[in-house]
Amino acid sequence: MSCLINPSSQGMLLSEAISSIDFELPCSKGTCGKCKVRVIDGKVSEISRDEKKFLSLDEIEKGYRLACFTRIYSPVVIETINKKINVLDEGRYKKFSFKPLIKEDKYAVAIDIGTTTIVINLLKGDSSHAVNSVGGVNEQRRFGLDIISRIDYSISYSHDIIHEVVITQINKMINSLCKESKVDNSDIKYAVVTGNTAMLYFFSNQNPKGIAFYPFSVNSLFGCFMGNNFGLNMAADGKIYIPPCISAHAGADLTCAILASSMLENDKTSLLVDMGTNGEIALYSKGIIRCCSTAAGPAFEGVGLNCGSTAVEGAICSVKYDKRSKTIKFKTINNNPPASICGSGIIDAISVFLSSGIIDTTGRLIKEGHDFVKNICEINGQPSFKFDNSPVYITQKDIRQIQLAKGAIAGGIDTMIFEAGLNAGDIDNFYICGGFGTFLNIKSSSNMGLIPCGIEEKVITLGNAALQGSSLIALSSKSIQECEKIVRMCKYTELADSPVFKEKYLKGMSF
Template identity: 35%
Template sequence: VGCSHEEIFDFAIAGNTAMHHLFLGLPTRHLSLSPYPPVSSRGLEFEASKLGLKGAPDSRAYLFPIVAGFVGGDAVADMIATRIYSDRRISLLIDIGTNAEIILGNKDGLYACSCASGPAFEGAHIKHGMAAMEGAIEKIWIDPETLRVNYKVIGGVKPVGICGSAVVDGIAWMLRSGIIDSKGRMVKGEGMFRMKIEDGLPAMVVASRDEAGIDRDIVITQQDVREIQLAKAAVYTGISILMRRARVRPSDVEKVYLAGAFGTFIDPESARDIGMLPEIPLGRVRFVGNTAGAGARMALISSRTRELAERILGRVKYVELAADRDFQKVFVDALELPNRRRELFPTVNRIIERNISRIRGD
């Protein structure tokens, strides 16, 4: 930013609970033991130099309060940036990473949880997964008539891999086109010229070796589908349980905030169609980017924002998903595409059935 260390007078730090504790040198062993209590949850302020931060001689460092063992100060910063704590309308905030923090509520109260969505959404554990950078396929769509696979690449160069949002796109289109069934199994059929066997399992070729910038086909494998099923089921389960606790239906949610790097790029229609998001009108979905960073910047320049963070903390009810009586059932149902409980996704199922009927000529 073009300034020296001596010109920095204040720091604001928002991160997950584990990073918060490691940064402060606090013990972390208990964070791996139920009920995963943090050593300290309130906001803290120190002389920056005592934390090893280089700034002006009298610079200070503020650390956001944390909600629970798996919902940290970054989630509090998310709430501040989106202002869901003051909105009379019910909002759903999802900050998607290796862990997804989910917050539901309005000015009358907030519920929060964290779910282990895993790194698949960020391209990890995916055969040709990569970060959203030049050469990554960022969007996939399939012509439902010809089953031709189309894609868009970041930077307009030859593709070398697929980022997480494109994998979600690909799976959504495979479902809509009948290439995979509700169990996530790939079904090889007439006209599916892009199908092949990869590592002994079926795979769909997104970019052939001739099209790619690497010396092999770029594919979405059966195992990739499984990884996304696990990740999306975790997110949906968190949302579903919070809605039940708050006595809220999907139709009651007037705003959906998608935050984080993955949340910035994902197609909400694809996320809904695979069953990661409930059936909420797509016009209510907003991409808000790095809200944790935005909230931290607000606290950096305002003592009132820091006081607000403490007040918000007192209004959040943390829900431990694994302890919920319905967790296992909701999660298992959510593994199917879009969900074993078809009545939860009437619009999506109608779209899928209509597309498959058209492909078959029914």
């Protein structure tokens, strides 16, 4: 896609000028090298030595630049590459008593503002299921892929900008739902809006600074009704409900996921993990929900990895070792030619590398003594594994990034199990939710130690549990009390302060 960018001041960075278009800036700090654009026309700064490190000679010759490094001195025409991302809008409904917040002929919307995607369910007062739904990539990604980058942006510039982007996007999505379902916007009487605490701060236009810095103070943890204060495209007298967050780092999305899981409806010991950029973990045992949030970082979404990407077309999403033919086979999203590797592909690849001796348990790439010596090469000065017939490779540094992310999730899970005085074998139900978690190969995850060994059989995949939880609130008014009860039962552990976590995290980094 090519577009014209007009700088508002001479010499401004292209990454700042580009914020008016839908373009991803994964780090917006000049560290990831993923903001490639081709400059077709216009006056721009000379390419710097630092910028060159991210581009091949061929790319430089073709006019590729990085938006974070390039200053523009005139209107410029650039070409961007947009790939379609898979959005998870499905999940399981638990049994519930149908008593909606809305009258039979009126509507509500349940909105899940995820760090990566936004998904909306349209609900009607006479139906216990969503009548329609819509999902899309969260347009805030242009301010950074992870929460901290976006908070940094809001501190440097203003949180108003991010608030406007999120409201505009939600309004467009509500309009498309209404148009498709032939519903009048004014018939939408309720919106239930969930998300992690930072996303809800941006939605409600509050300064999220306290969420990013110790001691992590927050002005509000929500759990409240309000009027249509932010101009949502629904009834002017409509109401918005934001379910309660548990802490600065365990948001209303975790509350909603716990609600949707039905884990409190029996005496079983249940573990719930939402594996996102922030891994949110809840362990229910003997009347207490122990929970924490662990900064896995965006490596599972491919960010920071040389050939990493989110679940876009052409991303390697599954890798298998065929012992008989001694080959490594892979599949890509929509069977497009391989161009990158996404989280589920990386987990499979690491598991295959371990089983076939390509890496050892410390994560070191082994150069000899296995069937894939020909795939080991040096790329950018790093020992790397290159997939056959594909430009995709995994470097030693990429494996280290995955170890850090895996250590964070496994360490968080182990800390909760330790604090509850349990062993992994005591867990009766293991709920996995979120986009990345839903498409994970459970066997590979267990093989590489991302999830505890021996509980693979107990896995229940919930899909987009945060969205299902927020839909339940709209469809069953009793859910509001349940959310309040969930928050009261939660005992939150700040992992940054936990010596147990430090130990488990280090242990969790080995495969």
